[in-house]
Every structure is written in C-alpha cells, then in structure tokens.
Amino acid sequence: MSTTTTTQPTQQRLLSEEESENLQTGGVPTKEQTGRAKDGSKHKWYSSIIARVLLIGLSLLFLLPLYWMIASALKSGHELSLYPPTWFPQTIHWENFVNAVNAMPFWSFFRNTAVITVLSVIFAVVSNFIVAYGFSCIDWKGRDKLFYVVLATLFIPFPVTLIPMFDLYANLGWVNTWLPLIVPNLFASAFYTFLLRQFLLQIPKDMLDAARLDAANEWRIAWRLVFPTAIPALTAVAIFSAVGAWNDFMGPLIYLQDVNVQTLSIGLQTFRQTNQQDIQFNELMAASFLVIAPLIILFFVFQRFFLKGITLGGFK
Amino acid sequence: MANSIDTLTSTVAVDRPQHGQAEAHTAKNSSTRHKKLSVRDKKNLRLGLLFISPWIVGVCVFVVYPLIYSLVISLTRYSGMNKPSFIGFQNYVTAFTDPLVKISAGNTLFYAGLAVPIGLVVAIVLALAMNRNVREVAFYRTALYIPSLVPAFALSFIFVVFVNPQFGVFNQFLKLFGAGNTNLLGEPTSAKVVIVLMAQLAAGNAAIIFLAGLRNIPVTLYEAARVDGAGPIRQFVSITLPLLSPVILFNLITGISGALQVFTEAYVLTNGVGGPDNGTLFYMLYLYKTAFSYASLGYASALAVLLFIVGMLMAGLVYFVSKRFVNYDVAAG
Amino acid sequence: MGAAAGLGLLAGCANTGGASNRLNLWGVGGDQRPVEQKILKAYQKVSPGVQVTSSTVPSNGTGDATSIITAVRGHTAPDLWVMDAFSCAQYASLGLLESISGLIDTYEDKDFLEQWLQFPVDSLTLDNKVYGLPLGTDSRALFYNKKVLRDAGIDPEELDPKNGPPTADRIMEMSRKVTKKDNHGNYTQLGLIPWDGEGWGYTWAIGYGASFFDDATCAVDFRSKEMLDAYTFLYDQAREMDFAKVDAFKATYEPPNHPPAQTSFLSGHQAFMINQNGFAVGMKKYAPKLEWGVTYLPLPHEGAKKYTWSGGFALVAPKGAKLTKELWNFQKFYSGKPGQGIFMGPTQSLPTQLDVLHSKDPQITSQKFFIDQLKFSVSRPPIPVGQLWWDAMSTAQGSVTIGSAKPAEALEAAQARVQPQMDLYCPFTLPKGYGA
16 A cells, blocks of 8 residues: 555545445544553454443433433422432423423524524534635635634633623614624634634645646635535534524523513523522423423434545545 | 554654644745745735635624723723723732632632643543444434533533432542542532533533544545554554644633633532632632622723733643644645 | 514514603513513503513523613613612612602602611612612521421420520520431531521621621721621531531532422421521422421520511612603502502512501411511611622631631621722712611
C-alpha cells in the first residue's frame, strides 16, 4: 500500500451505507484503546462482547436521569414523598401528563417554540457555514489575526449584554416578537464558526485550488464541494442550535411578555413557580418530559448524519 | 514495510510542528508582506471579507456595542435606571479588595481546573462509544446524549437523589471508606465537586463534536497501521489523537470559556444562593447578582471586563501553545 | 411566517398606557391564575368599558430585577404588577416604580390607607411616598408534632398557644429529649433545628429585640448587641448539635428541590419546625393524619415579647405607567375589599385589608392563629439596599452555622458589605413609627 501522496482525485465517492459500515469495521478505534490493552484483531468476538457490555452499561447510566424523570412523572403525589424513593411507580398515573398539558397553553407554546427553533437552525447553519468558510477555505491577509477576535467574543459574559441588547430591540420595536431570538442567528456566532472552521481547515487546499482552476466561482465551490464534506460538523451545529433554541430560557424571559408568543421554557418556569410550598413535582416532570421528547426524537433521526458524511481523501 | 508505519506517523506528525497548509500559505504571504498585494491576494481578501461579512455585522451589533457599553458603564456608578455617574476606575479598585470577588474567582478557577480536563476525557470516552460500528449505535448515541437535552433544573432534581446522604450513590461509595452520612452539597468544596460531576451528564455535547471529528479520520490510515502491526493504543496515540487535535483544541477553548462562565448548574442546585457558605458562589453568579439583584450595574460591568480579559488571555495562551500540537492535515499520506 | 405572526401579535400587547380602556397586568401564576381571573371578571361587571389582561411573566426569583429593568427601560412594562412587597423600597429608590400618593391625594379621603394593616403599608412607603397597595401576606410560627413529643414523654399541651409563647431554652430542652441517632451516629430524629425553615438569623434577631436600621446615623445595624446575641445563639446551637450531622439529616429526609410532601417534619422525623402559615396548607394536604399543633415563636428568655414577621405581595405601577383614573380604579379594586375578598380565601394567603381580615369566611377563619399574629407582626425594613441586606444576613447566618466564622466576625463582614451601598442613599429614614 503506497504511503506517498499522489494527486488527489477531485471527485468524491459518496459511500453507500454498506460500504461505509464495512470501512468502519477495521478502522474505528475500539473501546479497548482507551486503556484496556487487548489485541483487537485476534479476539475480535471476545472484545466485541465486552465492548457491548460497556456500551450498554454506559448508556444505562446516562439514561438514568430520563428514567427518573418519567418514573416521577407517573407517580402519585403521595408516592413522591415516600422515603426512600421507590424505583418503580406503585400506581401509574398517566393523568399527570394530561394535567401538565392543561396547566399551560401547551400547544400554543409548542408551536411558537417550534417556529423559533426551525428558523434559528436554518439561519445558524447557513450563516455559520458561510463565515467559517471565509475563515478557513480562503487565504487572505489578516485572516488568522481576525480570528483571534472571534475567539475573544466567546468570553463576553452574558449579563452585561442583557441591558444594551434589550435597549436596542426595544428601540426597534421588536419586544414581544420572536425577532430578538431568531435574527441573531443570521450573523454567525463565535462558537459555531470556530467549530466549523476546525473541520474546514482539514480540507486539502489542492482540491480547492484545482476546483478554482476549473473556473468554478467561490460560492459554488463552497456549496457544492465543501458543504457536503462538512455534514457531520454541520449536523453538530444544527443539533446544538436546535437544542439551544428549544430550551432557551433567558431570551424568552425578557423578550416575550405576552402569552401568545411565549415558549415552552416559560411554561415550564411558571410551573415551577406556581406555589413554592406546593409544587406538583410529578406534573412538572411530566411537562419537562413532554418538552424534551421532540428533541430526543429529532436527535435520534438526525444522528445518522454522523455516519453518512462523505469521507475525503485516503484513496490510495 | 516495517518502516511504513513510521513514515505514516511522521507525515501525520505530532513531533513536527505542522501547521495546516493554509497557515503555510499565509506564512509565505507574510514574507512578501512588504510588497504590494498581488491581484490574487486582493481578490482573496475581497472574497474572504465578503464571506465573513455576516459575522462582521454581527460583531459590531452584538459584541462591539455591548462591550463598549460595558466598558463605559464600568467607569460609572449605575443602577440600571436613572443616570450613571462617573467614578473613574473605582469599580476596579473595589473589585480587587472585595472579599466576595476573591472567593467567587477562587470557586470558579477551582471548578474550571476540575471540569475542563474531566470534561474532555469524558467527552472523548463518550465519542468513542458513539463511534462503535454496531447496528444499534443510534440507540447508544441517543442514550448518551439525552441528559444534554434535559433542562438544568430538571437534571438537578434527579441529581440530588444521587447525593442523598443515606442512600445516594456517591455517599455509598464514600461509606466504603468509613465516612458517615454527609451532605455533599453542604460543604463548600464537595459541593463544587458535585456540580462538576453533574455537569458531566451533559458531556454529550462535546462528545458529538468529537464524534464528528472521529468520522473525519480516513479509515485507510487505521487499516495501514493495523497491517503494519500497530496495536490499538499505538493507533489511538499516533492517529486518533493527532487527527482529533483541531477538535480537541475547540473543546478545550470552549470548555474553558464555559467553565469560567459557569452559572446555570450551580444556580439550580443551590437555588441561586451560592451556598453553602459561598462555596458555590461562582464569579458569573456574583456578577449576575451584582447587576440585577443589587442594582450595581457599573460594578458588574467592571467584573465582566475583568472576566473577559482573563478569559481572552487564557484562550490566547492555549491557542498559541496549540500551534505546535494541532494538525490540520487529515488526508496527508 | 413565524416572524410576521410574532410581529403581528405585537399590536396591543406592549405598554398600553394612554389607551385608558385597556390595562395590562403582570399577575399571578400557576394555580392561582383561575382565582385571579375571578377578580378580573368581577371587575368587568363593575367597569364594563375597561378591559384588563393579565400575563404571567416568570422571574428568576425575588430581588432579580432583570425583567422589570429591561421592561421599564424598553417601555414595555405593564400598567400594574403583582410584586413581592419586599422589593418595593429598593425598586422605588431605583426609579422603577411610580408613586401612587398623587392618586390617593386626588381621588381619596385622608384615611384611605387605613383600610389596610399598617405594617404592609409602611413596607411600601419610601420618603413619605407610597408606591403600591398591599395584597396578601403571611406570618411565621412554631409547628410541633404532637405524637413525636408524646412518644418522648413530653406533654404537647404545654405548647398550647393559650399558655403563651415557649422559651427557646425549653424548646431546646424538649428537642434534646426527642433526638435520636442510629448505630453510626447519624441523626434519625430531631427536635428544633433553630436555623431551619423560617428560622432565619433575622427571625431570631427580631425575637431578641434587634432593630435593623438607625435613622440617626443612616446606618444598617448588624453589630448591635441583640443581633450578636441572636447569631451567637445560632452559632452555639450549631456547634452543640454538630452542624454537619444536622445538615446530613436534613439532606437525607428533605433533599434540595424536594417534592412538597417530602419534608423531615411531614415524615415525622422532626418534632419542631419554624415555618409560615402556608406550611399548614401543605400539611392538611400531604399529611392529613399528622397530629400537629402551632404556637408562637420561641422567646429568647422569659418575659420577652411575642414576635413574628411577614412577607407578602403588593400591587404596584412600574415607571412609565399612565396613572389614569381607570388604572386607579382597578388598582383599588384588586387590592381592596373586592379583590382580596375573592382572592385570599381560596389561595390561603392572609388578607391585609381589614374587612377581609375579619371576615367570617371559613377559608379565612381557618387561619385564625396566623391572622391574630398580624397584630404584632413586622415586615423587613424597607431600605433601598434591601436585597443586598438580606443576602448579607443570610451569608452571615451560613458562616455562623457552618462554623467558618464567629458571630462577631460574620456580622462585621455583613456590615462592611452593606453599609457602603447604603451610604449612597443617605440621608434616609424609615417610615414614621416603623416597628422597632
């Protein structure tokens, strides 16, 4: 197998799911490499079982919070106060979910949150990709120095932005609308730009230059050549911005005062503050579960984009 | 043949400070700095600025404006209402003598010192787990990621069960060493450790970034290494880590940024009081209270400027040091 | 599109001041909302031309002014706001609230404010101007578990309120009898934990007779003898009971963020608890079989005066609200006899309006003991640095109970923290005749 560089082919193969899986079999670092010195190739069936056991164990550990949330949601108020707490509800109370939904204008909040989230994600993915491309795939004078500024903005503490930003939006008349929550996504953020840049910098310059020689304009190169390569990273950006928008609390708190425009996170908050002496814990857990359930489904569906990325290079 | 693994590792170098080819190109440019920009450079400059124009606009509105506002306000006494009154650098002087600033800064640095390294390790472990090629990997990925979706306050309800003095998991562990029932959240140091642990539940976020990075590594590299007899550990150290280095850098810097600004987890676990005995009064919490509970926006702005400076210095240091270790060549070899 | 819809919904939802037939209220939340709606409906009947909408705007807790500061600055504040009364003095001095003294002078008789209890009105007064009208309030008392006491050989009848308030010494003596530990030395049953529940340093300090602000020197007073005695009491008790063990006990049977029924008192592990009247409501609901009693807060020594303190809510007008007759009529209605008559019973808050306070409504008379205490209750001092002062009190209490500082040190630190901020508002005096 040659280890010298030859000219990289400018077209990529989109690996079929099967091919992709086959390729991964040998190359993916096994769990053992994090500290257990087992020879992966010789005892593959053996190590595969251990790996599975570890995976299942780890998953169960991380599933514990969700389990606890659902179990609490199904318990009666009385059972919640039992000491020590019971692992499995003695009686199942589905009505807690019904009550949770009825305690706030749930579907209205749901719709509002969904609209905000979808728009935020689209804007975030597009704008951050464009900006990250500019910071990584084009060589221009002063680029890396300017990038320090991007990094610096990661460290601006949010409380001091609250008042000046609110002043700005109030002057624009955007309070009580969704605009203060959605529009900032159009302007790229340090976090996502940094993230995408780290991936885009790994693209071989030869490939880009070859495309440029083919007289393709930069915009086309960005969207047709580079964008498909960055799908795993873009998936991460999409997931983060979706979760961020969905669970955002501070923004809706100060910008959305009218119940018609409020979001699920506000609904949850008012739930908590109902009566400090008398929080309906089980209904709160039911409400929380309903709020994150769409995110779980979304993640489950979209995580496959971590698999289907186009693998670049390595064609020897 | 026996040497090809070395050739591989040297091209994928950790030992040679190898910058991304982009940086090499820029280095070449800077040697011709004193000459006028070539046509191509001008074109690239124009293009580059065009592509990042959304960010430029954003930075002016969302960063420069609030930053200048904060800088100006930090030189005043201001309640958030009425008129600010100019007091020069008094807020900064106060910050250096305020015992709560020392305590909160100490708390935050303690937290960051634990949370950043632990967070990186946990995230890499999770990412490796998420990267397994098994049919049900979707299930594992989702399971490991779910706690990152749960709002912080809900997570805290669940986590307090783990730290119950009588039957909590952590306490059972400590009892093996002969400890009695202790309230881990009732002691300033252990409370911080509990918060670090609770934050690890959300390691799924950093993990999926590592996952994307792992996915970027060409499998042929591993194949070649295996053929040459490299064991799993050698593969991890010589291939995985170096090629993950861009992502490690990212998670390191954003990890530092997050840890320095830790707020929500502590808020929900201790009801925003910062107890016990100011043990979980993190810098950001103190800043927030100063601004919105004690109506000292001027002082809070000064604290924010100080945090900003410290954060930037740390990030700058990490970034600078990283140039030796971060490798952007994925497809080399 | 969402953005357009959001924009469209903007119409008519911001500060409606000026459109005098529409009023916007930041009202109560959660399960109190339906009761508040009844007030709005009742007002509809009386004033059909005026439409009042109530939104729920969650906050980050009392004293967190994020929502109100941004709203007032951005001119999106409501016309009226149901606010924790303790924040009034601070927000008023920041210029976040409108004074309603003008409205009272214009539309009402001189004795208008006398229809409410005096101390809540005082807590809404700053520089002789009134900034809101009182809503519901509460009061604190000592709850005890009759069965646990009996089992330890103590006759609960001794604690009956008709015998007057018990002394702290007597209560701690009973507590020692009730205390149980397991084989490993962990507490499984306790009597009174003095700093637990509503046993703030502030609570005990009132009992010891402390005054918290000196008009003459315009200074908060953390270092008075009475404060020192109160905090020394807490310090000594925390050492004697071993704070870490007590803390573990509480965290075991009453973890943070616990469900309402999971408290060490309700589960019968604690014989005494200092708490407010709302606690009784929880008990009836979650531990109906528990035999409990309630009496006055323990006295520092024989012969001291009965004491308690109250918090509560108020209806205020944020800065920028148009102080029209329509606004005033609604504010009067909501906070006065009509509104409190509808609201206080079902929500089990204590009324501040005197007619409602003395009503024969069984929902109100069921709280007779707590209501009677209001005669001698006080509220926290309405000073411009209220939140800072309260946090400093709590921090001092925390240090003293954990044992990281001696009482004198802790109080000195509190003084050093608060006084410089208070100085910015001097000269300043509390409302005339303000309690102690």
